[in-house]
Amino acid sequence: xxxxxxxxxxxKHYDNIANEFKRNNLRITIxxxxxxxxxPEKKEAEIIRRIYKVDEELRHEDLKTKKAxxxxxxxxxxxxxxxxxxxxxxxxxxxxxxxIEIDKLSIIPTNVKKDFHFILFDHIKSHRGNKTGYTxxxxxxxxxxxxxxxxxxxxxxxxxLTEAINxxxxxxxxxxxxxxxxxxxxxxxxxxxxxxxxxxxxxxxNFTFEDYSSLKLGSLFFGTTAxxxxxxxxxxxxxxxxxxxxxxxxxxxxxxxxxxLYIISTLDNxxxxxxxxxxxxxxxxxxxxxxxxxxxxxxxxxxLGRIVSKYLPDFENEFDxxxxxxxxxxxxxxxxxxxxxxxxxxxxEMVIDQQQIPYVDKDVSTFLAKEHLIANIGAxxxxxxxxxxxxxxxxxIVEELAKHKFNPxxxxxxxxxxxxxxxxxxxxxxxxxNKI
Numbered sequence: 001x002x003x004x005x006x007x008x009x010x011x012k013h014y015d016n017i018a019n020e021f022k023r024n025n026l027r028i029t030i031x032x033x034x035x036x037x038x039x040p041e042k043k044e045a046e047i048i049r050r051i052y053k054v055d056e057e058l059r060h061e062d063l064k065t066k067k068a069x070x071x072x073x074x075x076x077x078x079x080x081x082x083x084x085x086x087x088x089x090x091x092x093x094x095x096x097x098x099x100i101e102i103d104k105l106s107i108i109p110t111n112v113k114k115d116f117h118f119i120l121f122d123h124i125k126s127h128r129g130n131k132t133g134y135t136x137x138x139x140x141x142x143x144x145x146x147x148x149x150x151x152x153x154x155x156x157x158x159x160x161l162t163e164a165i166n167x168x169x170x171x172x173x174x175x176x177x178x179x180x181x182x183x184x185x186x187x188x189x190x191x192x193x194x195x196x197x198x199x200x201x202x203x204x205x206n207f208t209f210e211d212y213s214s215l216k217l218g219s220l221f222f223g224t225t226a227x228x229x230x231x232x233x234x235x236x237x238x239x240x241x242x243x244x245x246x247x248x249x250x251x252x253x254x255x256x257x258x259x260x261l262y263i264i265s266t267l268d269n270x271x272x273x274x275x276x277x278x279x280x281x282x283x284x285x286x287x288x289x290x291x292x293x294x295x296x297x298x299x300x301x302x303x304l305g306r307i308v309s310k311y312l313p314d315f316e317n318e319f320d321x322x323x324x325x326x327x328x329x330x331x332x333x334x335x336x337x338x339x340x341x342x343x344x345x346x347x348x349e350m351v352i353d354q355q356q357i358p359y360v361d362k363d364v365s366t367f368l369a370k371e372h373l374i375a376n377i378g379a380x381x382x383x384x385x386x387x388x389x390x391x392x393x394x395x396x397i398v399e400e401l402a403k404h405k406f407n408p409x410x411x412x413x414x415x416x417x418x419x420x421x422x423x424x425x426x427x428x429x430x431x432x433x434n435k436i
Contacts, residue, residue: 040129169305335378
């Protein structure tokens, strides 16, 4: 059960894998959370899905695709071993004749038997034509939920659908959103319920979806690939980020960790409750935070997409460093470690005011850290993100976010260019700097 309170379901050793595959048929670009390419008017990208068991020989097909988003599900003993997971991905790469670029890769550690492990490629087939914007493709999968709810509950599928939509909105991608659910279940009755839940969700938010059927492995799985278009430039201008620009967090951090605490307290009620009480935390507070986490996990924040899009230049127009959003990046399950990823991308220090880190509940975060109950106390829901803008624009973005019921905070600024260090984040507290 440790994957639940750890609130993490994606690979951590990104650098090793990216470096290993620079010259292979699989070109892995990490860290990244979406794939993109130019969008020709009225010509939607196609998703060609291929699913394999881990020991199955990959069929050679000339799909004429150059990009894909990928989900791999392997045993924990493989995923948590750098050498073993690299060797497994090399097997996949060696069986592919053409070169495929992977911008979004999720590798899921699991305890389930090998028959339920799989390799999934959603190949992206684009079209030629007059460029009018960008198509963005991403994926997500559900691991951390409220395990006290029935496995037939719609929340499990809704969490994956919501995260994928939120990732599109984070880059200002709000048009023509289409969902490609990835799901599985042990029997036809449960598969039918999952399909009904997908129908209800897409009708509620007026999205289209395409059902490629289940994985047909007979295990439980909830995931989504999502595609959308934008006629704006994308907020990935890492090279334009300058010293002293502002780091904005869109919402409170650590809400997913609070869900983890609720799960732990349910599994080990007596011991955990006694410890919580000693920190002045009652069960009612934890239940309220759990309910808020599930709300944020299952309701897309479409207003974020409109805000981000508003402060991006039109397609093929230049960025103005003072009036445009330059960079956005998800915090989500990675928590505080997402700042290290972002530091790598912008190639500069990130100077964080430790006292300004907006934990959703400081008593709970202190309790989790001191009692070592959850490894990642900053793990957050998918509506929690980073936005980097100039000093002049920062107050306007904070005001816009607050109008739409976010809880934004300026938590720091961009520091000096890095000097050979990888992902350097500086915590400032009482004029003392701690590098992590």
